[in-house]
Amino acid sequence: MTDTRILSARIDTPPANTIPTEAFTLAASPAEAGQRVDRFLAGGIGTLSRSRVKALIEEGHVSRDGLPMTDPSEAVRAGATYVVAPPPAAPATPQAQDIPLTILFEDKYLIVLDKPAGLVVHPAPGNQDGTLVNALLAHAGDDLSGIGGEKRPGIVHRLDKDTSGVMVVAKTERAHQVLSATFASRENLERSYLALAWGVPTSPKGEIEAPIGRHPTDRKRMAVVARNGKDALTRYVTERAWGTGCALLRCRLATGRTHQIRVHLAHIGHPLVGDPVYLKRVPSGSRGLPMPARDALLAFPRQALHAESLGFPHPVTGENLRFSAPLPQDFVELLTLLDGNAT
Known part of the structure; x- marks a missing residue:
């Protein structure tokens, strides 16, 4: 003691x-x-x-x-x-930029927001500004207490540029430390995604358990690998299906690997609609879709993936928090078109 x-x-x-x-x-x-x-x-x-x-x-x-x-x-x-x-704490290298954000919750320790598709989370080569970090510096710069000696928001987890939905960001070093540990351990963490996939899984619900690592020949991609991969488990439930052409799946992550849902669904033959990296061949079952619906799916400009909900204990109070974000307009319009053209 x-x-x-x-x-x-x-x-x-x-x-x-x-x-x-x-x-x-x-x-x-x-x-x-x-x-x-x-x-x-x-x-x-x-x-x-x-x-x-x-x-x-x-x-x-x-x-x-x-x-x-x-x-x-x-x-x-x-x-x-x-x-x-x-x-x-020194001023952050990224500059504050007034970019509109949809804030779901905020206190002095954290911010929960609904990230739009097309917004990069962190500055990187090719995206030096116009990112979520730039937006957060403008939104909450005066309230950031410094993380790692720098006045910046604490990115706890990431969503891909073209994935929309719920994210949590820390405002203090202590909150960042605790939230990072929560995401690493997965204890009391809930993450639910909606994914529009090509084809319809044979089983209406199931688990995809396959290790994920860097692709052996394309280092910019992830893949299910036989060696040197990290354990990965995705659970899914089929919410809706349009013939054998496509299905709306609700996916829950038991692990948090890079591109996990995208890689796992492609691995079982049901890649995400619009995925520019992992969609190599449209499953043959899609041929049964009416042309307007199939054309709209083929033309969708991003992976059809949305982080629908996020639940976690508050890093300071311990209160169980849960947040959800509605599907973005482009996703809703695609589903509406499917309902009107596919049976």
Whole structure:
């Protein structure tokens, strides 16, 4: 049992163009002597991850009895006083851009939003701006307390550029740490997607369990692989079907691999409508669809995948939260056309 005490926590006055930061002073008891100092400090503070504390030590922002420390693995000394003084969070490299967002929920710890199709989550080569991160910096920049020493939103999970639906983003380092752990462990996490797939699965509901890794010859794609893949499990239920041509599936993720639903459905012969990467051949069952419906499916400009709902415990209060987002207009119009042209 530990009796770590935070003796003080002050708010430093930051330089211009930065945000305030807390400095923590902790005293080590005899019971805590001998453990790694980065573990001790992270546990005592509670709002900084161990990796963040380790980086602060290596960067010279932690002292013991007034002397700077540089070794995160150093053993804690009984009776010593440790001061952790993170530097003010620097402005994020991405620039704030006023991009409209549909916010489903927001408090001082997190934001839940309905991401539109076509919006890239994070700046990357080819998409340096106009991303969700740019939009979030404009929407909540003043409320971001700094993650990893940078004033930025904490991306907990991603949706592909052309996938729409519910996402959660952290506003504080502690929220980011807890939410990331929740997504990694899958404990009390619920993620449900609606997917319009070519063909109709033989069984109206089932499980697709197949390891996913990088494609052996195309490193930009994922694939079901025999070696060096990560376990992946997708559960699906057929919500609606239009002859043998296509089906609307509700998919629930038991794991969270890159492109998991897209890869798994393509693997069983039912690739997503409009998928530019994993749709290589339209299943023969689609030939039974009336031409207007089949033409509309073939012309759909993105993968027909929507993150319908997301449930998780609040990272600070522990309250069970659940959010849902309606299908976007282009998806709704496609289903309406199918109802009017396919029986």
